[in-house]
Amino acid sequence: MVDIPFSCSCGTVKGHLVDIDRKAGSRITCYCKDCQTAARALGREELLDDRGGSELYQTTPAHIRLDAGEADVACLRLSPKGLMRWYAGCCNTPLFNTLAQNKLCFAGVLVHSVAPEARAPLGPLIAQTFTKGAAGGVPVRQYGFAKTGLNILRRHVRAKFGGRAAMAPFFDPDGTPMRQARILTLEERNAARPE
Ligand SMILES: [Zn+2]
Ligand SMILES: [Zn+2]
Structure with missing residues (x-):
């Protein structure tokens, strides 16, 4: 098992993905319009x-440790029901995605926050999802969607029974998110949405 550093673009928010081995997470590329809208917003x-x-590394919150810049972590939602999209407010770097509630031990780490030379322990790409949302050109092949779901459930169960179900740094034990999310207005969302 290894610890892998991550950081926002300006280096204010940084931390480590901890205890990473092949079971800790899976690497996927998501082409959905929502992920694109968030980056554009x-x-x-x-x-x-x-x-x-x-590119996302799907894992559980227990594998994510913030070391610095916690005060600069902010949260964006594309709609009142959207994912919590955690980002570094210092330089607007998207960092993590979680669900709005603390029920499922799940977090997606934006892989751009990990230096390319440090990514090998994250394993191979196992899925390309929502490829209908891919930007122009020949269709992008969709694969691995079911496997990503199964892996998310497996990790959730293992976290629950292994005593690593805490949702820090994203949620307090009582389920309160560490930040109030800013929710895009419909106008803002439409303006940021790709064609
Ligand atoms: Zn930053
Ligand atoms: Zn997506």
Whole structure:
């Protein structure tokens, strides 16, 4: 098991993905319009790949440790029911996605926050999801969606029974999120949405 550093673009918010081994998470690329909208709303469209994809490392909160810049962590939601999209307010770097409630031990880490040379322990890409949302060109192949769901459930169960179900740093034990999320207005969301 290894610890892998991550940071926002300006280096204010940083931490480690801890105790990483092959069971700790899975690496996927998501092409959904919501992930693209979030990056665009933060003015960080350049972090998407050339087809609009966001690479994510799906893991549990227990594998995420913030070391610095916690005060700069902010949260965005595309709608009142949207995912919690945690980002570094200092430089608008998207960092993590979680659900709105603390029921499922799940967090997606935006892989751009990990230096390319440190990514190997995150394992191979196992899925490309919501590829209908990919930006123009030949269709992007969709694969691995069911496997990502199964892995998320497996990790949740293992966290619950292994005593690593705490949702810090995102939620207090009583389920209160560490930040109040800013929710985009419909107008803001439509303005940020890709074609
Ligand atoms: Zn920053
Ligand atoms: Zn997505």
